[in-house]
Amino acid sequence: MKMLSPPKAPTFYFIGVTTSQSSSRRMFPLWMEALGRSEVLLEGVDLEIHAAPGQYRDVVAHIRREPLALGALVTTHKIDLLAAASDLFDALGPYAQATGEVSSIAKENGRLIGRATDPVAGGLSLDAILGPGYFGRSGGHVLMLGAGGSAVALALHLMRKDRFADCPERFIVVNRSAPRLARLQEMVEREAGEKGSRTGFDFIQNNDSKRNDEILAGLPPGSVVVNATGMGKDTPGSPLTDGAIFPCDGVVWELNYRGELDFMCQAQDQQVDRNLTVVDGWEYFVHGWSQVISHVLHVDISASMFAKLAELAAAVR
Ligand SMILES: NC(=O)c1ccc[n+]([C@@H]2O[C@H](COP(=O)([O-])OP(=O)(O)OC[C@H]3O[C@@H](n4cnc5c(N)ncnc54)[C@H](OP(=O)(O)O)[C@@H]3O)[C@@H](O)[C@H]2O)c1
Known part of the structure; x- marks a missing residue:
C-alpha cells in the first residue's frame, strides 16, 4: 500500500483490492455532480486480501486524523479492517455490531462512525x-x-x-x-x-x-x-x-x-x-455505493435520486 498523504481537497476513500479497475472511478464524479458535491474527490486504497492489521489501522487513523478525509467505502476488507481497528471508531452502527464488519466509514460531529451496509x-x-x-x-x-x-x-x-x-x-x-x-x-x-x-x-x-x-x-x-x-x-x-x-x-x-x-x-x-x-453484482454495487455516499456526505438519497444515480452508473459501467 502506498503511504496516504494529507488530502488537499475533500476526499472520499475507496478501500479495496484493485480499486483502479472499478466502475466507481468513472461513476463517482458523475454522482458528485448530480448530488451537488463536485468538489469531493475519490481516492483508491489497494490492500492485499487479509493485509497486516497495521495497514488497516494506518488507513483508519488517516481518515480519523485528516479534516479533509470525509470517510470511506470498504470492500473485501470489511471484517479484517474492523478486527484490526475497532478502537479507532467512536461508534458502530447496529449492523456493524451484529456482523462484526464495516463497509462505511463516516464522520458525524467529529466522531468516526463505522457501519455495515451489506445487509x-x-x-x-x-x-x-x-x-x-x-x-x-x-x-x-x-x-x-x-x-x-x-x-x-x-x-x-x-x-x-x-x-x-x-x-x-x-x-x-x-x-x-x-x-x-x-x-x-x-x-x-x-x-x-x-x-x-x-x-x-x-x-x-x-x-x-x-x-x-x-x-x-x-x-x-x-x-x-x-x-x-x-x-x-x-x-x-x-x-x-x-x-x-x-x-x-x-x-x-x-x-x-x-x-x-x-x-x-x-x-x-x-x-x-x-x-x-x-x-x-451490478445492482448490489450501485446500492452499496449509494448507501455509503449517503452516510459519508450526509445526504438523503430519495428513490428518484437513486434511479438517476443508477442510470448515470449504467452509462459508464
Ligand atoms: N457487487 C458488489 O457491490 C459487492 C458487494 C460485496 C461484495 N462483493 C464481492 O464479493 C466478494 C466477497 O466479498 P466479501 O466482502 O464477503 O469478501 P471476504 O470477506 O474477503 O470473503 C471471502 C470469503 O471467501 C472465502 N473463500 C475464498 N476462496 C474460497 C473457496 N475456493 N472456497 C470457499 N471459500 C473461499 C474466504 O476464505 P478465507 O477466510 O479462507 O480467506 C473468505 O472467507 C468480493 O470479491 C467482493 O468484491 C461485491
Missing part, C-alpha cells in the same frame, strides 16, 4: 432477484460459497425475514478456512437466540472444488447458489469445476460484476438447458 445493499439486491415468497414457491435451498462479509450480511438479511416463505429451509455455507465459518456460526447462533431459526444452517470447511460440485449436486431444484468467495475477481478461477451441475430452475448469483467471472460463465453455459436465472 441492506445485499438484501435489497437479493430481494429484487428473488421476489417475495421465493423459498415458499420454489422449495429451494441456499448454497453460499464463501463465509466472508457478504455471506454474513446475506445470512442476517434472510434470518430477519418476517414471512416464512422468504426463509430457505436450509442454508449451506462453505469456506476454505475455519475462522470465517466459526464467525458466521456465532452470528447465526446469536441472531437465532432462544427463539431459534426457521432456517437450518450447515457449515462446511472445504477448499476442494470437486467437493463443492458434490454439495451443489445435492441441492433441490430452485436453489440459490451464491459465489461470495471473490474468485473470478479478487483471485483467479471459480470455487466449482467446469463439470459442476447447477440445480434446475435455480438462481445463480455472482456477487461481482467485473473480472473474469469464471463462476458466472460456468452458470451461463447451463442457463438455457437448466432454466437458470444468472445475475451479477
Whole structure:
C-alpha cells in the first residue's frame, strides 16, 4: 500500500483490492455532480486480501486524523479492517455490531462512525432477484460459497425475514478456512437466540472444488447458489469445476460484476438447458455505493435520486 498523504481537497476513500479497475472511478464524479458535491474527490486504497492489521489501522487513523478525509467505502476488507481497528471508531452502527464488519466509514460531529451496509445493499439486491415468497414457491435451498462479509450480511438479511416463505429451509455455507465459518456460526447462533431459526444452517470447511460440485449436486431444484468467495475477481478461477451441475430452475448469483467471472460463465453455459436465472453484482454495487455516499456526505438519497444515480452508473459501467 502506498503511504496516504494529507488530502488537499475533500476526499472520499475507496478501500479495496484493485480499486483502479472499478466502475466507481468513472461513476463517482458523475454522482458528485448530480448530488451537488463536485468538489469531493475519490481516492483508491489497494490492500492485499487479509493485509497486516497495521495497514488497516494506518488507513483508519488517516481518515480519523485528516479534516479533509470525509470517510470511506470498504470492500473485501470489511471484517479484517474492523478486527484490526475497532478502537479507532467512536461508534458502530447496529449492523456493524451484529456482523462484526464495516463497509462505511463516516464522520458525524467529529466522531468516526463505522457501519455495515451489506445487509441492506445485499438484501435489497437479493430481494429484487428473488421476489417475495421465493423459498415458499420454489422449495429451494441456499448454497453460499464463501463465509466472508457478504455471506454474513446475506445470512442476517434472510434470518430477519418476517414471512416464512422468504426463509430457505436450509442454508449451506462453505469456506476454505475455519475462522470465517466459526464467525458466521456465532452470528447465526446469536441472531437465532432462544427463539431459534426457521432456517437450518450447515457449515462446511472445504477448499476442494470437486467437493463443492458434490454439495451443489445435492441441492433441490430452485436453489440459490451464491459465489461470495471473490474468485473470478479478487483471485483467479471459480470455487466449482467446469463439470459442476447447477440445480434446475435455480438462481445463480455472482456477487461481482467485473473480472473474469469464471463462476458466472460456468452458470451461463447451463442457463438455457437448466432454466437458470444468472445475475451479477451490478445492482448490489450501485446500492452499496449509494448507501455509503449517503452516510459519508450526509445526504438523503430519495428513490428518484437513486434511479438517476443508477442510470448515470449504467452509462459508464
Ligand atoms: N457487487 C458488489 O457491490 C459487492 C458487494 C460485496 C461484495 N462483493 C464481492 O464479493 C466478494 C466477497 O466479498 P466479501 O466482502 O464477503 O469478501 P471476504 O470477506 O474477503 O470473503 C471471502 C470469503 O471467501 C472465502 N473463500 C475464498 N476462496 C474460497 C473457496 N475456493 N472456497 C470457499 N471459500 C473461499 C474466504 O476464505 P478465507 O477466510 O479462507 O480467506 C473468505 O472467507 C468480493 O470479491 C467482493 O468484491 C461485491
